[in-house]
Amino acid sequence: MHSGGEVELSVVTRREGARTVISVTGEIDVYTAPTLRERLNELVADGEYHLVVDMAGVDFLDSTGLGVLVGGLKRARSHDGTLRLVCDQEKILKVFRITGLTKVFPIYAALPDALAAEADQPASSPDSESLRGPA
Amino acid sequence: MLGVELRFPPTPGHVRTARLVAVAVGRRAHLDEDRLDEVRLAVGEACARAVRRCQATQCTAAVVLTVNDTGPGLSIEVTDAAPAREDDDEPVALALLRGLADVVEVLKGAGGEGGAVRMEWWPSAG
Numbered sequence A: 001m002h003s004g005g006e007v008e009l010s011v012v013t014r015r016e017g018a019r020t021v022i023s024v025t026g027e028i029d030v031y032t033a034p035t036l037r038e039r040l041n042e043l044v045a046d047g048e049y050h051l052v053v054d055m056a057g058v059d060f061l062d063s064t065g066l067g068v069l070v071g072g073l074k075r076a077r078s079h080d081g082t083l084r085l086v087c088d089q090e091k092i093l094k095v096f097r098i099t100g101l102t103k104v105f106p107i108y109a110a111l112p113d114a115l116a117a118e119a120d121q122p123a124s125s126p127d128s129e130s131l132r133g134p135a
Numbered sequence B: 001m002l003g004v005e006l007r008f009p010p011t012p013g014h015v016r017t018a019r020l021v022a023v024a025v026g027r028r029a030h031l032d033e034d035r036l037d038e039v040r041l042a043v044g045e046a047c048a049r050a051v052r053r054c055q056a057t058q059c060t061a062a063v064v065l066t067v068n069d070t071g072p073g074l075s076i077e078v079t080d081a082a083p084a085r086e087d088d089d090e091p092v093a094l095a096l097l098r099g100l101a102d103v104v105e106v107l108k109g110a111g112g113e114g115g116a117v118r119m120e121w122w123p124s125a126g
Helices: A033-045 A063-078 A090-098 A111-116 B012-028 B033-056 B091-100
Strands: A009-016 A019-028 A050-061 A082-086 B004-008 B063-068 B074-083 B103-108 B113-121
Touching: A009 A033, A019 A033, A019 A063, A019 A111, A033 A050, A033 A063, A050 A063, A050 A090, A050 A111, A050 B033, A063 A082, A063 B033, A063 B091, A082 A111, A090 B033, A090 B091, B004 B012, B012 B033, B012 B063, B012 B074, B033 B063, B033 B074, B033 B091, B033 B113, B091 B103, B091 B113
Parallel strands: A019 A050, A050 A082
Antiparallel strands: A009 A019, B004 B063, B063 B074, B074 B113, B103 B113
16 A cells, blocks of 8 residues: 655545545655545545645646546546646646646636636636736 | 766655755756756656656666756756666656756667666856
8 A cells, every 4th residue: 555655745635515625735746646646536436526636735746746637537527527626836837838738627726716617617718817827 | 977966766755855956956056946946847757757667677776866067057867777668658758858958868878778868957048
């Protein structure tokens, strides 16, 4: 059983209405990402298909972390669910931008927006205020 | 290659150690915070790649990170001893590296033994 990363990463989940919020704090990297993967898999296995990953407390995200988020998105969608991200830190958004994943994930600047939105907003829409930086 | 050298076993837990060392040296080279974020991420990706290559081939030899701040910019190399394999292609990690460093070179060791990634960050103009 993977037990690494308790110091570098914390994952706390709670229900908010019809959605499950996964609050992630710390660093999501090659070492800690499996912990997040396990949690996302558990949630989907338990029938929680509308997920919001709150990354406001995330200091670091690498390609392994991106892979875990993509995997979570696919699993949720395979059950007609959703996986939304909350992030307004430029250094983290940059990772999504460089890899083109801003087109894949609905990304919201703040948790209330992610919870309130009826349908997934297209992540790269021009109306989206959650994305900053050069076009 | 001159500079600060870190040798670590090819395990995921030490990739963070390598990131911290690279950023510490980069800070001494007076890179700004945005560039340091790039260094942190790129070194993490290169080291994670080296660890994956080693794990896939049961190679236990140390991964070597070298951070050289003696030049005008910052020059970093990550070297592993894993033998080359057919399916070595990692488009996402390499695309990420190319979006982060000014120069990226992916190198193969002599005789198919080992590999290296070399990255450079140049000082900003003006």
